[in-house]
Amino acid sequence: MPQPVEAHVQALVIGAGPGGYVAGIRLGQLKVRSLVVEKDQPGGVCLNVGCIPSKALITASKYFDKLKHGADMGILGDNIRVDMTKMQAWKSDVVGKLTGGVRQLLKSNGCDYLAGTAKLTGPHTVEVRSAAGPAVGSPGVDDGKPRTTTVHADNIVLATGSRPIEIPGFKFDGARVVDSTGALAFLEIPRRLVVIGGGYIGIEIGTLYAKLGSHVTVIEALPAILPGTDPELAQVVARKLRKLEVDVLTGAKAKSWVDKGSHAVVTLQTGDGDKGESVQIDADKILVAVGRRPNSEGLGLEALGVRVERGFVPVDRSMRTNVPGIYAIGDLAGQPMLAHKASREAEVVAEVIAGHRAEMDVRCIPAVIFSDPEISTVGITADEAQKLGRKVKIGKFPFAALGRAIANADTDGFVKVVIDAGSREVLGIHVVGNGASDMIAEAALAIEMGALADDLSLTIHAHPTLPEAIMEAAKASLGEAIHIVNR
Numbered sequence: 017m018p019q020p021v022e023a024h025v026q027a028l029v030i031g032a033g034p035g036g037y038v039a040g041i042r043l044g045q046l047k048v049r050s051l052v053v054e055k056d057q058p059g060g061v062c063l064n065v066g067c068i069p070s071k072a073l074i075t076a077s078k079y080f081d082k083l084k085h086g087a088d089m090g091i092l093g094d095n096i097r098v099d100m101t102k103m104q105a106w107k108s109d110v111v112g113k114l115t116g117g118v119r120q121l122l123k124s125n126g127c128d129y130l131a132g133t134a135k136l137t138g139p140h141t142v143e144v145r146s147a148a149g150p151a152v153g154s155p156g157v158d159d160g161k162p163r164t165t166t167v168h169a170d171n172i173v174l175a176t177g178s179r180p181i182e183i184p185g186f187k188f189d190g191a192r193v194v195d196s197t198g199a200l201a202f203l204e205i206p207r208r209l210v211v212i213g214g215g216y217i218g219i220e221i222g223t224l225y226a227k228l229g230s231h232v233t234v235i236e237a238l239p240a241i242l243p244g245t246d247p248e249l250a251q252v253v254a255r256k257l258r259k260l261e262v263d264v265l266t267g268a269k270a271k272s273w274v275d276k277g278s279h280a281v282v283t284l285q286t287g288d289g290d291k292g293e294s295v296q297i298d299a300d301k302i303l304v305a306v307g308r309r310p311n312s313e314g315l316g317l318e319a320l321g322v323r324v325e326r327g328f329v330p331v332d333r334s335m336r337t338n339v340p341g342i343y344a345i346g347d348l349a350g351q352p353m354l355a356h357k358a359s360r361e362a363e364v365v366a367e368v369i370a371g372h373r374a375e376m377d378v379r380c381i382p383a384v385i386f387s388d389p390e391i392s393t394v395g396i397t398a399d400e401a402q403k404l405g406r407k408v409k410i411g412k413f414p415f416a417a418l419g420r421a422i423a424n425a426d427t428d429g430f431v432k433v434v435i436d437a438g439s440r441e442v443l444g445i446h447v448v449g450n451g452a453s454d455m456i457a458e459a460a461l462a463i464e465m466g467a468l469a470d471d472l473s474l475t476i477h478a479h480p481t482l483p484e485a486i487m488e489a490a491k492a493s494l495g496e497a498i499h500i501v502n503r
């Protein structure tokens with residue numbers, strides 16, 4: 017029989033992703049006695065099977081692709097090839113460095129960590145089932161047996177994240193049909209990869225395998241890839257996908273697949289109803305990336321009356337649910353499902369629990385798609401601004417006119433700055449181009465601080481660097497660009 021163990025903390029955090037572990041660190045800093053419970057690995061989806069491993073493989077595939085096409089730069093290499101086992105080992109090393117650091121950070125900030133599965137059994141009580149290992153608060157006790165720990169907590173923070181959505185006919189089997197986790201762990205480069213869903217994940221992972229040599233087909237139900245992204249930006253990525261010989265089938269729905277032993281055959285439907293056509297595609301692997309759903313089941317929320325809407329747990333600006341003492345952050349608390357949004361909410365919830373006044377009061381949350389070229393956006397688009405009744409001016413600057421981009425041999429894309437025509441306030445900055453992921457920090461700061469186009473334009477930007485494109489686009493919005501003709 018497992019030994020029952022009891023503990024009391026001021027705050028218990030369920031989940032150790034970029035929401036939960038950041039909450040734990042900040043709670044520790046604020047001297048709130050806290051415990052983070054995690055049923056899997058510390059670091060959550062982002063560090064273990066999402067943002068970090070995908071960026072590791074995207075970087076490796078980019079270097080491979082650049083070297084293969086380096087002849088124009090005078091780089092000549094024969095027989096450049098990929099050792100996928102080694103690439104995966106390197107990726108795991110990258111992940112290990114970061115996840116190992118999470119527990120260390122929690123510890124050094126005075127926050128306890130417990131491996132186990134948590135379930136709420138009362139508004140201030142959580143039961144944690146652990147496979148084995150030390151009991152919370154009793155580091156010496158490790159009899160190697162599973163145990164249940166009852167934790168009494170003044171406050172409970174739900175930070176359980178999200179998981180990939182499955183679609184009918186494409187059950188994840190870890191062999192032919194995989195989710196993003198499976199696709200980031202391939203030990204062989206699939207000869208033919210079918211990607212269902214042309215969103216963030218489908219395009220990032222599809223591009224990486226296309227660069228490593230797979231023939232990739234993307235099946236997207238809507239009329240264009242990356243729905244929700246300014247079409248002018250998404251088109252630049254679509255053009256590059258064509259160059260990489262990725263087949264992008266839009267307005268197409270994946271219906272079913274059959275295993276033919278040596279490979280799979282995917283059936284998809286293009287067009288609507290009678291006008292539709294059924295198409296078959298051979299595949300070695302099928303990646304399903306049609307969105308993610310929050311992990312709100314099995315936590316005991318319904319029994320406690322915690323409101324759950326379409327899987328999400330609604331919260332106010334201080335991350336409070338409808339039940340006092342219970343909070344939710346990150347993917348579970350709603351869109352956008354982004355790690356950096358979860359981390360900011362984690363800081364807010366820690367401050368609130370520590371008794372400070374804090375709110376999720378941000379003007380903007382940047383978003384990055386690690387496609388080729390990268391897309392990053394912050395603030396609103398010109399269309400959105402006009403719908404809000406604002407008159408706007410737009411300044412655009414192409415990377416083809418920027419010294420650094422030319423020297424990088426990466427000239428696809430542009431920066432678009434949207435400003436209020438009257439006040440000149442910066443409303444949105446939208447970048448498509450390699451390096452966009454790093455450039456968006458300046459843009460987010462500008463909008464967060466209520467900067468005017470003049471602030472970006474008059475700030476001296478180091479030369480030759482990519483962020484000069486933001487300065488030039490801001491100048492262009494004022495009709496004062498230097499390195500392009502103003503229109």
Ligand code: NAI
Nearest residue numbers: 213214215216217218235236237269270305306307353384
């Ligand atoms: P997504 O919502 O970005 O894209 C899913 C796509 O699948 C949509 O374009 C949708 O129209 C399409 N689709 C849905 N059902 C389909 C069907 N039956 N057949 C064909 N197409 C279908 O979802 P994704 O890519 O799975 O990513 C999930 C979330 O993870 C993102 O929304 C984002 O919040 C997060 N994420 C963020 C990243 C980043 O910040 N760089 C990278 C990867 C994921």
